Amino acid sequence: MRTTPSLRGRGIAAARAVAIGGAAALLASACLDGGSSGATDRVEIRWFVGMGAGSDAPTIPAQEKIVEEFNASQDDIELVLEIVDADQAPNILSTQIATGDGPDIVGPMGIRGRSTFPGAWLDLTPYIEENDYDLTDFDPALVDFYRIEEEGQIGLPFAVFPSFMYVNLDLFDEAGLPYPPQEYGAPYVDADGTERPWDIETMTDLAKRLTVDADGNDATSPDFDPANIVQFGFGNVFADIRAQSTLFGSGSFVDAEGNAQIPEHWAEAQQWYYDGMWTAHFIPNGPYGDSDMLNAGSWFESGNLAMGNTHLWYATCCMAGFEGTWDTAAVPSYDGTTTAKLHADTFSILGDTEHPDEAFQVLTHLIGDAAEELTTTYGGMPARISLQDGYFDRVGAANFEGQDINWDTAVDGMSYVDNPSHEGGMPNFLEAEAVIAEYATRFAQEEGLDIPAELEALKADLQVVFDAA
Amino acid sequence: MTTQPTEAAVRRKRRNLLFSACTTLGALLLAAIFLMPLGYGAATALKDKDGVSDPNAALLPVSALTYEYEGEELDIFAVPMPDGQTRELALVEPGRESSVFVDPENPGSGTIEWEGRWRTLDPVTGLDPQWGNFSEAWNTIDFVRLMGWTLMYALTTMLFTVVSSAVVAYGFARFRFPGRGVLFGLLMATILLPPAVTLVPKYAVFLQMGWVGTYLPLIVPQLFANAFNVFLLRQYFLTIPRELEEAARIDGAGPIRTFLRVIVPQALPALTAVSLFHFFYAWNDFFEPLLYLAGNRAIVPIGVGLSYFSGVYNSEPHLILAAAILALALPVVIFLVAQRVFIRGIVVTGVDK
């Protein structure tokens, strides 16, 4: 322990600066309670985004603009936008709810959000009646979709996001392959005119020929080098295990008694995906999927994926800056059944809100006057019938000027939606999802797994979590 | 003793010079490896999105050269021609085994059919730093707000902890009282206690008080001194000659006055060092802000803000790196300016934070 006398003089000036800084900070700490500016007597309504569409970087400015315009349009409500990363959103929202500091409006929120927080939402029925809110512009079936037994009308329909195949036409051209069919039920026609049913098997063959290594060999070639793949044939973009498996048909990990189950066709789907990643190499595995070559998960946008299966929202979240040419295609069938999974988003009000009337006013604005702009931003098909006309023209004009994209495929896919939903509820939802994610990590990252055994283990783990509920 | 340098002395001198050169060079190499990620971060932060995602991209922020042909942006490749020379051609129509190119120098002469696999060709690139990434990151992460809250947090807690720790340290340094040894040992032991063990009840209480979602749970405990700081300051106070205090006491000053008039001015170097330690610690703090501010994203400090940002923008690594570099700029600059005080401070107090 030594002291250096020369330091003492030098320290004084620094210490004085420190003291001044500290005093300034003390002043700043007067408004410690976190930015609640008491200047206006407007009611603050917090709008939480992240449980569905809307947390992707390119959609943020449009949402900020809606908030700005709303705040400028009236003097009673101060709308505050909170956008969080979709991965973190359930954690953040659950903390907020637990601390009694929840937002007022949550949305757009998928079915998954509803499953995560059962019972947290305000029954809108009295507000609809009180305000004489006109529901005739919605499909009554869609309104009822958000009417939950014992919870009431927990949301109003906002947008639907059908899924379809995104096809990179340049990569098909490069390989000299004809494009997949855009009509459900239509066959795939080979380069030599042979017709094949548009099913998983045909799609697998195409995908292998569209998977290419750095030397230009495709995945069917004996020279193909799986260590240096530069382009993949197929991938289910931003999809968890339940979403992926739904390509083979809808299902659920929960059986009628509330016990864990692995549907048989989901087991087949898992085996197919696993082989596609690790032996046939036409689906990006974890290491490739996380790499920059495939845009760290946003695979199709990278231009290095020939066919991607995902929802309508992907077009606006991620495809606006795409440099190549792309189009839609039908989802291939499995075992004679076609399933095009559906995302449906709503706006809901948290049951704990202190200002339900103002929140309802904002909600009706978001699904009313702002719906046209918001659905275009999020890429959802508007639930309002009056907005569906010309919707795809607007999306096309806003994001894909000069491109000829066949949106009918998206609309037609709505006849093949998944029921039960791949985002449906599970007992002890967050922990059940964590267990599934753990399996999914091994599935995507480790070679040489015995998938049937892994699924057995998953079922046992899920049973434990379900039992604890 | 003045003699001609003997042969041995010359040899020793030469040997020392050689050792010096080798050691310094080795240290330089080591420092280069140690700081390499910073260079990578800077280079990548200046790349465009394509430059980041291309596995064969160059190390520096280059972009593939393109050529506009019939309304389309075409990439330019170095193409080995059958006659043995390599030409820089724009790829019009890629194909598996043969592709169509055009010569940007002479587009009028029509397209060129080339046999071979275009994927094996090298793209032609040019240096093209994207300075705009920084302003984009600055705006999207709302850097001014993050910085404001971080500074508020760091400076407020710095003031609180330094003042309270100095008071406590003086108590331990200069006053004899029963149980002093045991209490000081207890204080030291809190350094070794994992904070996790107190977290659940503290969180539950702060939750009840409505403090979760505000800075209060992070700031208020700093009013009650911190073991590290107390230890450092006490060590320093012990080195201050007692005569100074005795002189003040003879002048009739009480312990508080003595502390303020004699000890504090004498201990400024240590107080400064402790302040700086705390400032950097608070700047870095992640766990507690993550826990207590969860859900109030508008006021998180920079570390938590960065981690949220990297979640939303995870497919844009160049922006993440630009934001990371912005976040490290201020502390590194402060450190460079104050480094003498800082490093001496560690030596003075003998221990780091």
Place this chain on the structure above:
Amino acid sequence: MSDFTDALLTARRGRRSGRPASPMARREARWGYAFISPWIIGFVLFWAVPIGASLVFSMLDFQLTDPDATTFAGGSNWERALSDPDTWTALAATFRFTVLFLPLSLVVALGLALLLNSRYLKFTGLFRLLFFAPSMIPLVAGILIWQQVLNPQTGWVNRLIGLSGIDATGAEGIRWFDNPVLVLFAFSFIGLWGIGNSMIINLAGLQGIPTQLYEAAAIDGAGWWRRLRSITLPLLSPVMFYNLVIGSVLILQYFVVPWVLFGATGRPAGASKFLLVHFYQEAFVFGNMGYGAALAWFIFIVVAVFTGLLFGTARHWVHYGTERS
């Protein structure tokens, strides 16, 4: 540093026989208590009471989302903590990383300090600055930078390794964040960036060793290695003990790096599910506060046992020379 360990060691035997107190002494004691009272209050409020409360919490079935339904759970949270496979995964992960990083960081910090203290090194001020600078980089920023540097396809580390002929890039290359062993090295690289403080402490210790000792040894013909072993290391051992204790306390509570990189997923293969990550997920993500409290106590016991063992070994290798006051 030696004073630090001294304080801890003497606290155990720092019991003095009661003396009759003079009025002067009583007045001094009153002032002493007054001055340390902020810490006493803080200790009771933020340490003593919460630690006790934590023990009570660990016996409750307390859900953050439903606090009204709290019931007494007896030892069931403790049973669960001990039978939860994740607890043992977390303990194993924590110890694997400790075994790797703790010695590594001690050796590198010592090595750099020796280098900076070398009389052959020119520009010592500059080098001290260069090796210390990364410690000033906010941890999250450092993590994000390293995450890209270690990126298997485009990161510089794999490209550098690739220069030596090993096929490091690409999917079959070195995947730092996907391999349960390599990821510990990735954590170590990130950790070594924060080594500046222990380096400086070592340096301060080295500069405190009287040069006469080396001169005497040189006259005896002792080489560099002999001098290191018989002078430097023994005299530096209190400093190294301090670094060891603080390092292990910090490493047993490793959280920020795995959390920023992987959340609570434990990727890859449970290698990043450290004790504190497991605790945070259960208590604050799933809201199982009662179970979380039991896990916190578990961590407390692990840290106490580990540091206890370290202090137990201290007398065998930590040399307290004449400087003990």
